[in-house]
Amino acid sequence: MRIDQIKKGLEERGLDAVVLRLAENVLLATGYYVQIGGLGLAVVPREGRPALIVPDYEGEEASVPGVEIRTFPAIRLDGPPAGPLIERHLSELIEAAGGTRGRVGYEGSFEAVAPPTLAGEPNAVALPTAALIRSASGGAEIVDFTASLEQIRSIKTDEDIERLTVVNEVAMIGLDAFKRHARPGVTEVGLAAEVEAAILRDGSGHRGARVVRGWATIASGPATASGWQYFRSGTRTIEPDDVVMIELGTVADGYWADHTRTVVAGTPTAQQRAAFDAARGSLAASFEAAVPDATGDAADTAAREFCRAAGFEQFPHHTGHGTGFRYHETRPAILPGSDAVIEAGMVIACEPGIYEEGLGGFRWEDNAVVTATGARPLATSDYGVD
Numbered sequence: 001m002r003i004d005q006i007k008k009g010l011e012e013r014g015l016d017a018v019v020l021r022l023a024e025n026v027l028l029a030t031g032y033y034v035q036i037g038g039l040g041l042a043v044v045p046r047e048g049r050p051a052l053i054v055p056d057y058e059g060e061e062a063s064v065p066g067v068e069i070r071t072f073p074a075i076r077l078d079g080p081p082a083g084p085l086i087e088r089h090l091s092e093l094i095e096a097a098g099g100t101r102g103r104v105g106y107e108g109s110f111e112a113v114a115p116p117t118l119a120g121e122p123n124a125v126a127l128p129t130a131a132l133i134r135s136a137s138g139g140a141e142i143v144d145f146t147a148s149l150e151q152i153r154s155i156k157t158d159e160d161i162e163r164l165t166v167v168n169e170v171a172m173i174g175l176d177a178f179k180r181h182a183r184p185g186v187t188e189v190g191l192a193a194e195v196e197a198a199i200l201r202d203g204s205g206h207r208g209a210r211v212v213r214g215w216a217t218i219a220s221g222p223a224t225a226s227g228w229q230y231f232r233s234g235t236r237t238i239e240p241d242d243v244v245m246i247e248l249g250t251v252a253d254g255y256w257a258d259h260t261r262t263v264v265a266g267t268p269t270a271q272q273r274a275a276f277d278a279a280r281g282s283l284a285a286s287f288e289a290a291v292p293d294a295t296g297d298a299a300d301t302a303a304r305e306f307c308r309a310a311g312f313e314q315f316p317h318h319t320g321h322g323t324g325f326r327y328h329e330t331r332p333a334i335l336p337g338s339d340a341v342i343e344a345g346m347v348i349a350c351e352p353g354i355y356e357e358g359l360g361g362f363r364w365e366d367n368a369v370v371t372a373t374g375a376r377p378l379a380t381s382d383y384g385v386d
Helices: 002-013 023-029 082-096 127-136 144-154 156-179 188-203 221-226 270-289 296-310
Strands: 017-020 041-044 051-055 070-073 104-106 139-144 213-222 242-252 253-266 321-322 327-333 347-349 353-356 360-363 366-371 374-377
Touching: 002 017, 002 023, 002 041, 002 104, 002 144, 017 023, 017 082, 023 041, 041 082, 051 082, 070 082, 082 127, 104 127, 127 139, 144 327, 156 188, 156 213, 156 242, 156 253, 156 347, 156 366, 188 213, 188 242, 213 221, 213 270, 221 242, 221 353, 221 360, 242 360, 253 270, 253 347, 253 366, 270 296, 270 347, 270 353, 270 360, 270 366, 270 374, 296 327, 296 347, 321 360, 327 347
Parallel strands: 017 104, 051 070, 104 139
Antiparallel strands: 017 041, 041 051, 213 242, 242 253, 321 327, 321 347, 347 366, 353 360, 366 374
């Protein structure tokens, strides 16, 4: 299905083929999550089957039905150099697609990108990649295909939803660890380490997940009142009755989830309980409003109105965004004034929150797939504020 969508996009843009280098787009086209960014490319022709170009040690693992596999030697120095062989493979595939006489697409406008399996080696598409494609295509016109890829990625297939459900379930392992360990005497960085360790240790192998990792960020105490900003875990020790907030990104085999939770490390006040309940109710309201053909503004407004009715001023940030092939995706934008149209099959992350000095910050974020009756959470935890 994905290949058909990409081919349709190529036809609409008058392109002979597209060359994909970003891990997230190679995954989109072939289902394979590359190990090192850049050392793995996909070529999708307008006609014919797609191909993967990967290091020889990944050849067997990368075998996907219906996808041609081409390999090159990487890392080792006792064979032919990798660069010329990659370009030769690319040239042959582009020529077979007719690209040397026409137009070839590439990922020209992606600035935020998802890391590959080895997350310490993120990759980008810049001038060297464009030069490689231009050289391999013998001077064909190189065309930015980003907008088409973004649209294709925004609607998830049944297989995508299944794999996104898995990563959301893995995220719950981390969020349960957050709940257990958010106690007085624990440092923010120590709590983050417990969450990430639980995801790696207990999430690996969950429903067959092979590559699993989590990135946890913790804020505690007075700092949570500005928790709508980006924050970093610090060495601060959590004190009795502190508000504690986690922002968590999770990946499983190239599929991403985005979550937030807030608890009190002790006994919450009545007003804190009310703020917690309002944040969760606002989330439910935004999901209920996220029906096909609704706008991002409508889902955002539903969250803010619920919050206001509960007696709180709503958060100064957006209500939500897309997620799936990257931690944060651009479509749909769920924020005031957004005319982005919500469509069935989109996966959204909504994160309404309440932030007040003296009260703290309370946010609850889950991921949900858009259905005819609203957005359905892919997985969630069921615990309270204390």
